[in-house]
Amino acid sequence: MQEKLTTREEEIYNYLLQGMNYYDIADALCVERTTISTHVMNIFLKKMVNSRYELMAQRIKELENVIEELRRTNVLRESNQS
Numbered sequence: 001m002q003e004k005l006t007t008r009e010e011e012i013y014n015y016l017l018q019g020m021n022y023y024d025i026a027d028a029l030c031v032e033r034t035t036i037s038t039h040v041m042n043i044f045l046k047k048m049v050n051s052r053y054e055l056m057a058q059r060i061k062e063l064e065n066v067i068e069e070l071r072r073t074n075v076l077r078e079s080n081q082s
Contacts, residue, residue: 003046012039016052017059 005013015025022040026033040052049055 002048005043005046009039009043009046012036013043013055016040016043016055 011029012025015028020028022033022036026036029036044050044055047055047058049058
């Protein structure tokens, strides 16, 4: 099981998923870029990835699993069904 992200790491994680770079994230949070680098390194360790691309791929897979579970439980139906 993966270690839980801190509130700040969650915030930075969401910015990364939106495609923001470290400088823009730092500006948005009024911190230094090196602070963002440290948080990102911790996020990568906790999520067990080596890059933002792996992070995004992992998130996509998580969302695909959620969609599949919703379909399996009939909460979400295929759009072509009446």
